[in-house]
Amino acid sequence: MSEPPIRGDGARSANPDLDRLLVEAQRLHPKKIDLTLDRLRRVLTELGNPEASLPPVFHVAGTNGKGSVSAFLRASLEAGGKSVHVYTSPHLVRFNERVRLGGTLVEDAALMSALSRVMEANGGRPLTFFELTTAAAFLEFARVPADALILEVGLGGRFDATNMVAPAGTAACGLTHISLDHQQFLGDNLVDIAAEKAGIAKAGVPLIAAHHSAPLMHRIAQAADEAGATYLPRGNLWDATFSRNGIDYRDRHGELRLSAPALKGRHQHENAGLAAAMLRHQDKIAVPDSALRAGPRWASWPARLQQLTEGTLIAPLPDGVTVTLDGGHNPGAGAAIGQYLKRRRTRGQRQPVTLIVGMVEGKDVPGFLQQVAPHADRLIAVPITGHVHESPDRIRDVASSLGLTAETAADVTAALSHAGAEGPPRDIMVCGSLYLAGEMLDANGTPPN
CATH class of the missing domain: 3.40.1190.10 (Mur-like, catalytic domain)
Known part of the structure; x- marks a missing residue:
């Protein structure tokens, strides 16, 4: 059971x-x-x-x-x-x-x-x-x-x-x-x-x-x-x-x-x-x-705009795909993530951005996504394994209403594989929950030490 x-x-x-x-x-x-x-x-x-x-x-x-x-x-x-x-x-x-x-x-x-x-x-x-x-x-x-x-x-x-x-x-x-x-x-x-x-x-x-x-x-x-x-x-x-x-x-x-x-x-x-x-x-x-x-x-602090360059999930991705992880989960944190993505684009890094988002139950999904959606092209909504979470379908629907191409995946591992297969160059931002960030780091074999 x-x-x-x-x-x-x-x-x-x-x-x-x-x-x-x-x-x-x-x-x-x-x-x-x-x-x-x-x-x-x-x-x-x-x-x-x-x-x-x-x-x-x-x-x-x-x-x-x-x-x-x-x-x-x-x-x-x-x-x-x-x-x-x-x-x-x-x-x-x-x-x-x-x-x-x-x-x-x-x-x-x-x-x-x-x-x-x-x-x-x-x-x-x-x-x-x-x-x-x-x-x-x-x-x-x-x-x-x-x-x-x-x-x-x-x-x-x-x-x-x-x-x-x-x-x-x-x-x-x-x-x-x-x-x-x-x-x-x-x-x-x-x-x-x-x-x-x-x-x-x-x-x-x-x-x-x-x-x-x-x-x-x-x-x-x-x-x-x-x-x-x-x-x-x-x-x-x-x-x-x-x-x-x-x-x-x-x-x-x-x-x-x-x-x-x-x-x-x-x-x-x-x-x-x-x-x-x-x-x-x-x-x-x-x-x-x-x-x-x-x-x-x-200073070092994992899951705060942390760029992942190695690990079990990162190794199979093609060159030119970058993966960034952030545990931000409220509108204020979303604004910081959005500002980061905006500044990357204004500096000439204009590759497509895919968001992988999972959020725990009760979080402000629209408020968070309104901050990050203008700086992304696609969103894949995922559950958070083992935790009571917002429905990926709801996250997808909110993202779609904000103009993003949106879909769902079974988990963060499947979402990452799918996003990476879309081909380089591409930025992938995994965000929406510290618990999702922990799931990602654990599956990647790169836990904090």
């Missing part, structure tokens, strides 16, 4: 012992998301409050760009010789990707030990999967010494499990771009969403923010003031200008020429600038200017 499709993160493992724990953890609460900190606060107290023994924390919230800003922070800190823990979600292929200890993904044995400790302390009471796994991550981050910890918010900010970290242990908070997503939990307008995400603001801690519209800036400033945080939006006390050759960054400390980001897309220049501002406006860990300059060039 086949497994039912997964609603939520779909955390499984090839290790049967770890897989058993992950499945058991997902059964402790009937909901994937239930925003409150009371349950986690109780469990952390039972565990001896590991969140109070963490390295200096860099806390990152926002709708799009959280993972990329985290990658730039990590690259800059490591370029300065620092040991860095990182907590991100969701994973692409292996759950272990979420917990990076000093540059290495957490081992199964350590992860199982931490999960077991949390489950024992919880005593079978309701606890969401993200709350439980965040508590387990805190145990590992407190156990293994490091110079810094980068925490990516899971959803929202104010009631996110990562927001249990204390102000005294936080070096800086960062707020990336904000757009519509998860409205059923965060509100149905951008001002409400901004308030929830700005809820990571902490007393005495700088809140460094990307540029936002005036209404959002007003609400973020209000949240920062209520928390006793210093609000530092781009364009006020820090700013950055971008070119193909790098980033000209400036603040009250002076000016820096940062290297051009290794991550593709114009929006990555903004994410790199935000990461630099977070590091420049904190005083818990010294980061030399040389590391800030070099960091953007060394």
Whole structure:
């Protein structure tokens, strides 16, 4: 009998012992998301409050760009010789990707030990999967010494499990771009969403923010003031200008020429600038200017305009076919993908573009496709194996209404083979879901490491 499709993160493992724990953890609460900190606060107290023994924390919230800003922070800190823990979600292929200890993904044995400790302390009471796994991550981050910890918010900010970290242990908070997503939990307008995400603001801690519209800036400033945080939006006390050759960054400390980001897309220049501002406006860990300059060039973050050049699925494709993978799944992310495709064409790369798109249930299919469709010629809609997803037929129909030639395929592997057979030169963009991106990387034999 086949497994039912997964609603939520779909955390499984090839290790049967770890897989058993992950499945058991997902059964402790009937909901994937239930925003409150009371349950986690109780469990952390039972565990001896590991969140109070963490390295200096860099806390990152926002709708799009959280993972990329985290990658730039990590690259800059490591370029300065620092040991860095990182907590991100969701994973692409292996759950272990979420917990990076000093540059290495957490081992199964350590992860199982931490999960077991949390489950024992919880005593079978309701606890969401993200709350439980965040508590387990805190145990590992407190156990293994490091110079810094980068925490990516899971959803929202104010009631996110990562927001249990204390102000005294936080070096800086960062707020990336904000757009519509998860409205059923965060509100149905951008001002409400901004308030929830700005809820990571902490007393005495700088809140460094990307540029936002005036209404959002007003609400973020209000949240920062209520928390006793210093609000530092781009364009006020820090700013950055971008070119193909790098980033000209400036603040009250002076000016820096940062290297051009290794991550593709114009929006990555903004994410790199935000990461630099977070590091420049904190005083818990010294980061030399040389590391800030070099960091953007060394950042790596899979499934963010990631060009795949090798692997099981890529090898059979004819020369002249390029494959790019992006986990973007909301209108804001779609705009970044669309801008990337537009800039490729304006630079003379006018080969046909085929989109391979799969999206999980409940996502804004029209809003996402409206951003990417003007820059593509064809779309192949696919399911997302093992997850509750939007119907490929619906995705195809929306694409057709936007003027694209559209069809469906059985899965991403079949879609890629079909798109490649259309012949070079051709650009293929696989997008619409991080879970689809993970399926692609797994099938290609190129999981994150």
